[in-house]
Amino acid sequence: MSDSLLALEAQRAELLRQLTSVGDFRRGSITPTFGKCGKPNCHCAQPGDQGHGPNLRLTVRVKGKTVTETFPAPADLRKAQQEVTAFHHFQDLCQQLIAVNEKICRARPVEDTLSPQEKKRPKRSSGKSRTK
Numbered sequence: 541m542s543d544s545l546l547a548l549e550a551q552r553a554e555l556l557r558q559l560t561s562v563g564d565f566r567r568g569s570i571t572p573t574f575g576k577c578g579k580p581n582c583h584c585a586q587p588g589d590q591g592h593g594p595n596l597r598l599t600v601r602v603k604g605k606t607v608t609e610t611f612p613a614p615a616d617l618r619k620a621q622q623e624v625t626a627f628h629h630f631q632d633l634c635q636q637l638i639a640v641n642e643k644i645c646r647a648r649p650v651e652d653t654l655s656p657q658e659k660k661r662p663k664r665s666s667g668k669s670r671t672k
């Protein structure tokens with residue numbers, strides 16, 4: 541086994557360890573919205589006024605539809621923000637894990653897993669074989 545393969549496997553073990561400590565996470569993004577209260581004498585009734593806000597809400601696309609969640613209290617919002625941040629961390633770790641696994645696949649030497657029967661009858665039906 542080469543040193544680089546060992547190093548890659550150590551990286552993968554570290555990523556897997558980090559994945560187990562991500563904690564609660566959820567998809568979506570937290571975006572500000574501005575609303576109008578509807579009172580005619582309020583500033584939000586003026587043309588060009590952005591309205592009241594920002595009110596932060598969580599939006600997430602589920603099967604092509606955007607689902608919105610609002611938060612009753614700042615503590616709920618903070619919790620959701622942390623969960624969304626954790627999801628981004630999770631995704632980042634997954635991308636790294638995929639990348640390191642692909643490197644491992646390329647670095648891993650081929651083991652002789654063919655049975656004697658398979659060696660007798662090599663399959664040539666599946667296109668051209670590429671040899672390095």
Ligand SMILES: [Zn+2]
Pocket residue numbers: 576577578579582583584585592
């Ligand atoms: Zn208003």
